[in-house]
Amino acid sequence: MTDxxxxxxxTPTREAALQLAESAITAGLAAGGQVAGPVASFFWHNGEFGQGEEWTVSFKTTAARYADLEAHLVEHHEWQNPEVTAVPLARVSAAYVEWVERITTQKVAHGG
Incomplete structure (x- = not known):
């Protein structure tokens, strides 16, 4: 298992997803990210059933940077209580691990 x-x-829009991805990655909180969507979403909110379209943003980071990334996403998200989840990567190539660790331990300019 890796770190x-x-x-x-x-997010509710593609633009919001792109902004979160760019801000988190340029801050060095994640080495990379992907935006996918729209996806159909079904949920309970304030005691009512709802549905709509959302855009998913996923990031690759280290366990050491998780708290900072979570705080950044919550602070910059337009929703008051956004979902922020993390899943450990059980197997990852050594070169990819090195890249993620290198990027997330130093702030890197857009050129990477």
């Missing part, structure tokens, strides 16, 4: 995580959240 790497995939961290995910969802």
């Amino acid at each position: 790497l995580l995939t961290v995910s959240t969802a």
Whole structure:
């Protein structure tokens, strides 16, 4: 098992997802991220059933950077209580681990 995580959240628009991805990655909180969607979402909110479209944003980071990434996502998210989840990566190539660790331990300019 590695020290790497995939961290995910969802947003109501593609633009919001892109902004979260760019801000977290340029801050060095994640080495990379992907935006996917839209996805159909079904949920309970304030005691009512709802449904809509959301965009998923997933990030690759280290366990050591998780708390900072979570705080960043919550602070910059337009929802008051956004979902932020993390899943440990059980197997990852050594070169990929090195890249994620290198990126998340130093702030890197857009050129990477």
